[in-house]
Structure formats: C-alpha cells, structure tokens
C-alpha cells in the first residue's frame with residue numbers, strides 16, 4: 001500500500017489575451033477548475049498504475065469536490081481532513097503562447113497534523129511505501145514514523161527547498177528529482193552521501209543511481225508532447241506503485257516512462273493520466 005502525504009490543490013486556470021502587468025485588469029476568455037497539486041497528481045497516477053493508495057492530506061470546506069475527485073479515481077481518502085481555512089489553490093493565467101503566471105496559496109496543505117499522520121500510518125509496515133513531496137508540512141515526522149516501521153520512503157524534493165532536503169536525506173530510501181532540482185541539489189550538498197536517486201530528464205529519459213552501486217538508465221518514449229504539466233508526477237506515482245507492487249527497478253522505470261509518455265501526449269494533468277491497461281498495451285504486453 002502507498003501512503004501519500006500530499007498536497008491537494010484547486011487549479012483555477014484562466015485563458016488571457018496576454019499576461020497582466022502591474023496595475024492592469026484584463027478579462028479572461030475562458031476559465032476551468034481542476035484537481036491539482038503534486039500530491040493529488042501522484043496519488044492518481046499510483047492508483048491508476050494498480051497500487052492501493054491512501055492519501056493523507058487536508059482541505060478546507062471549499063475543497064470537498066477535490067476529495068470526491070480523488071475518491072472517484074479509487075484513492076482512499078479516509079485520512080484527508082477537512083480543516084478551517086481555504087483549500088490550497090493555484091491561480092494560473094495562461095497566454096495564447098502557453099506562457100503562464102501562477103499564484104499559489106498553500107492553505108490547508110500547510111495544516112497537516114502529526115496525530116492524523118500517526119493514525120493513518122498505524123497499520124503500515126515493511127512492504128508499504130510512504131510517498132512525500134515538498135508541498136505539505138510534517139514530511140519529516142512522517143518519514144521518521146515510516147522509517148521506524150520499516151516502510152520504503154520515496155521523496156520527491158519538489159518544489160526544491162535545500163533545508164528540507166538536507167533534513168530528509170537520512171530518512172529517504174529513494175530521492176526523486178528532475179534535472180533542475182538535481183542541479184540545485186548538487187549546488188547545496190556536493191559530496192554528501194546520498195540515498196538511491198532517480199533523476200528525470202523530460203524527453204531525454206530518466207536514470208536510477210543505486211546508492212553505492214549501478215545506475216539504471218531508461219530512455220523516454222518518442223511521442224508528440226502537447227502538455228507536459230504533471231509529467232514528473234505521473235512518472236513518480238507510477239514508479240512508486242510498481243515498486244510497491246514488487247516490480248524490479250528497470251521494469252518500474254519502464255512503466256513510469258510509458259505512463260508519462262501517454263500523459264504528455266494529451267492535454268490535462270490528473271485527467272490525462274493513463275490507466276494500467278492502456279500503459280500495458282502501449283508497452284505491447
């Protein structure tokens with residue numbers, strides 16, 4: 001089972017003729033609201049890849065629909081709390097060239113609770129996975145609990161925060177970074193002993209450097225990308241699910257690359273993530 005302490009965001013997307021300048025008011029030409037947040041995206045990807053997923057998180061009363069969306073994907077939401085204050089949200093302005101401008105409010109994502117996390121992890125043990133990103137609070141204590149009960153800890157250090165990563169490293173089984181984050185890590189930590197590390201490089205694939213051992217490289221699949229938002233989340237959630245289900249490194253990376261290739265070839269984030277059958281068909285199985 002995957003336990004994901006993760007963000008749940010409402011994405012408010014506005015199509016605008018151009019990105020607004022200071023003091024300017026412009027009219028949006030279209031508007032949509034979707035489920036977002038790295039945490040929620042990774043839960044959806046992991047669930048679609050076939051893992052049991054229990055999401056641990058928080059929303060405000062205005063976020064019940066987002067929890068229902070997660071539930072609709074088959075994610076267990078028993079440990080998603082409703083707290084006072086707003087659900088995390090992103091105001092995303094997109095211009096005709098696809099350039100964007102984003103304002104993010106952490107809201108309920110910053111109101112995680114140690115007792116709730118402890119209750120959620122009460123049944124977890126060796127063979128289970130704790131998935132973490134940097135969009136919530138309480139990652140450190142969650143990772144400590146997970147380590148104490150023998151769980152695998154997969155930590156996606158995004159958005160990158162040097163201090164958080166430093167503290168998390170000794171508690172992490174597998175650190176996952178994209179290319180930009182990997183560069184930020186080597187700037188801050190050069191030389192320190194690292195755990196297993198997966199680095200994703202967009203259309204140039206991904207690699208898994210085993211602590212003190214080999215590096216497994218996996219190329220990306222050649223597809224026409226129309227929207228790469230959430231590619232990393234799709235890849236990470238999928239790989240985490242495969243590992244949780246007992247697959248080996250290479251097979252898990254291949255599955256993740258295939259899922260992400262399908263996801264980037266159509267518009268959308270969580271809604272563009274492919275179910276297991278589609279990924280297996282793509283892989284010719």
Ligand code: ADP
Nearest residue numbers: 178200201202203205206220225231232257260
């Ligand atoms: P992030 O979204 O975190 O920046 P990446 O862009 O590195 O993550 O993408 C994660 C994975 O998704 C890549 O390792 C690759 O397997 C897949 N992927 C991303 N972009 C493409 C693309 N244009 N074509 C095919 N696969 C892609």
